[in-house]
Amino acid sequence: MSKIVVMTSGKGGVGKTTSAAAFAAGLAQRGHKTVVVDFDVGLRNLDLVMGCERRVVFDFVNVINGEARLNQALIKDKRIDNLFILPTSQTRDKDALSREGVGEALEKLKDEFEYVICDSPAGIEKGAVMALYYADEAVIVTNPEVSSVRDSDRILGVLQSKSKRAEENREPVKEHLLLTRYDLDRVERGEMMAVDDVLDILAIRLLGVVPEDQAVLRASNLGQPVILDGTSTPGQSYRDAVSRFLGEEIPHRFTRREKRGVFQRLFRRTA
Amino acid sequence: MKLLDFFKRQPASAPQARERLQILLAHERAGRDGADYLPQLQRDLLEVVKKYVAIDDDKVQVALDRGSDVATLEVNIELPETAPREQRRSA
Numbered sequence: 001m002s003k004i005v006v007m008t009s010g011k012g013g014v015g016k017t018t019s020a021a022a023f024a025a026g027l028a029q030r031g032h033k034t035v036v037v038d039f040d041v042g043l044r045n046l047d048l049v050m051g052c053e054r055r056v057v058f059d060f061v062n063v064i065n066g067e068a069r070l071n072q073a074l075i076k077d078k079r080i081d082n083l084f085i086l087p088t089s090q091t092r093d094k095d096a097l098s099r100e101g102v103g104e105a106l107e108k109l110k111d112e113f114e115y116v117i118c119d120s121p122a123g124i125e126k127g128a129v130m131a132l133y134y135a136d137e138a139v140i141v142t143n144p145e146v147s148s149v150r151d152s153d154r155i156l157g158v159l160q161s162k163s164k165r166a167e168e169n170r171e172p173v174k175e176h177l178l179l180t181r182y183d184l185d186r187v188e189r190g191e192m193m194a195v196d197d198v199l200d201i202l203a204i205r206l207l208g209v210v211p212e213d214q215a216v217l218r219a220s221n222l223g224q225p226v227i228l229d230g231t232s233t234p235g236q237s238y239r240d241a242v243s244r245f246l247g248e249e250i251p252h253r254f255t256r257r258e259k260r261g262v263f264q265r266l267f268r269r270t271a
Numbered sequence: 272m273k274l275l276d277f278f279k280r281q282p283a284s285a286p287q288a289r290e291r292l293q294i295l296l297a298h299e300r301a302g303r304d305g306a307d308y309l310p311q312l313q314r315d316l317l318e319v320v321k322k323y324v325a326i327d328d329d330k331v332q333v334a335l336d337r338g339s340d341v342a343t344l345e346v347n348i349e350l351p352e353t354a355p356r357e358q359r360r361s362a
Binding site: 189192 | 280281282283284285286288289291292293295296299300303
């Protein structure tokens, strides 16, 4: 049974596209046929983060308008089997995505793929509602910062009232929290809300905590999903999150300081 | 001076972030749970009360509390200490 998963946040710049790219790549690495769809019409960036910007010929809007077939618009990832990207259009027409058109395209994708990851635009307006409307599950990408947490709470409200599942009174969209840009040093100094603070406020299941790390910028510079960098803390953290999403129970990492011996501390740089 | 700054740490700000969010979101969620008529109800009640008693605009408070079985609508109207009706009669 294939699933539609939306990456959403309300607020912009919290790491939706980075997370969508990493998450889709992670699911594909685990052997699940996955497509990641860019819903941010006009501000296409998923292709850039995935490193396939020069291979875009047709896009999601072409498919919806009947100007291209789905298979012509889908881009197969060169690094990971089972991974495909459906880029969006650069058009400035805000009504390029119709609810019926998106619904039809997603149905076709569900026939071919196990997971359809929808990378939502920021905001709580039409574009964001379109991205979450057909979702079975939602990953709420949040930074430990007041405006991000507030906007996440608002998008949860939208999920609970405006999604197709809500409208049809079906089982609600399953919600997961992905806390990104987490800085343990600042948390320990009392300058940043801790995981538990955000969990208390939003009260949804924690999928993962992704540390603030240089690897994320490096990955987007190179056009590689950060999950491919398995030595980095974000890479490992996204892998854990994917495992949890697939139902595995694994303890959270990078949420508290590892206890190091004096010896290890002295040789931290070289170790 | 620089050395002194190093030892003088700024007070923790995260607890404030948490507290402000809890208060704000409790408010925003109450308005979201299908009770978008509450502000209008509050204004209407205020108008009615004002016909009889001179009160300030912030003295009528309405709140909706949804339990699992019943929802309670709490209306709190605070009257001034001196009876304004008496005053109006003598005027």
